[in-house]
Amino acid sequence: MELINKYFPELTDDQRSKFSEMEELYQYWNARVNVISRQDIDTLYERHILHSLGIAKVQPFKSGTSVLDVGTGGGFPGIPLAIMFPDAQFHLVDSIGKKIRVVQEIADALKLTNVKAEQIRAEKLDDSYEFVVSRAVTRITPFVGWVRKNISRNSFHELRNGILYLKGGDLTEELAELPHKKRVFELSDYFSEEFFETKKVVYVPL
Numbered sequence: 150m151e152l153i154n155k156y157f158p159e160l161t162d163d164q165r166s167k168f169s170e171m172e173e174l175y176q177y178w179n180a181r182v183n184v185i186s187r188q189d190i191d192t193l194y195e196r197h198i199l200h201s202l203g204i205a206k207v208q209p210f211k212s213g214t215s216v217l218d219v220g221t222g223g224g225f226p227g228i229p230l231a232i233m234f235p236d237a238q239f240h241l242v243d244s245i246g247k248k249i250r251v252v253q254e255i256a257d258a259l260k261l262t263n264v265k266a267e268q269i270r271a272e273k274l275d276d277s278y279e280f281v282v283s284r285a286v287t288r289i290t291p292f293v294g295w296v297r298k299n300i301s302r303n304s305f306h307e308l309r310n311g312i313l314y315l316k317g318g319d320l321t322e323e324l325a326e327l328p329h330k331k332r333v334f335e336l337s338d339y340f341s342e343e344f345f346e347t348k349k350v351v352y353v354p355l
């Protein structure tokens with residue numbers, strides 16, 4: 150939790166208490182349904198919550214923004230972003246029902262009224278969103294193919310509407326095969342912990 154305070158010192162008491170409640174909730178739910186790797190539960194704040202909030206550093210979401218999180222698993226990056234931006238609306242989807250049930254339990258326990266969790270495959274979604282966020286679902290090129298149809302054009306942010314995908318490691322090959330415009334944000338520009346040395350947000354505008 151100190152890490153969240155370090156990089157986001159201006160949180161409200163309500164946001165702070167929601168972030169601190171996450172640890173117990175994930176310990177409880179992850180013991181029943183494996184939504185994050187068991188060894189990672191000890192590094193929840195760094196590897197899951199702060200990592201998800203890398204997107205908040207790249208593009209803070211304004212009030213009224215609609216955001217789709219595809220392949221949310223146990224709620225990453227969607228849940229931390231929904232706490233960070235209570236006036237934006239988040240649709241968290243995953244193809245696996247039991248993961249979505251955990252996400253819904255966690256969102257309810259945290260009283261996140263801006264979160265809707267749904268079991269559905271990304272390819273079947275037909276709503277529109279300003280931004281699509283994601284982490285660890287598939288290679289970026291097929292991902293863009295799944296969700297381009299779901300990005301609206303009414304841009305009112307600094308970045309044009311598009312995809313914000315959390316990725317790690319060497320992306321040279323993956324980015325070379327991607328036939329769209331893209332920009333890569335290094336999370337080490339925002340967070341100094343070693344974990345973030347290779348972590349990036351790949352932004353693909355509509």
Ligand SMILES: C[S@@+](CC[C@H](N)C(=O)[O-])C[C@H]1O[C@@H](n2cnc3c(N)ncnc32)[C@H](O)[C@@H]1O
Binds near residue numbers: 284
């Ligand atoms: C490795 S997990 C990552 C979960 C989460 N984003 C995270 O970073 O902790 C990938 C998730 O994507 C989901 N997924 C894969 N393909 C999908 C699709 N086409 N539509 C919706 N969800 C999908 C899987 O069910 C799985 O929960």
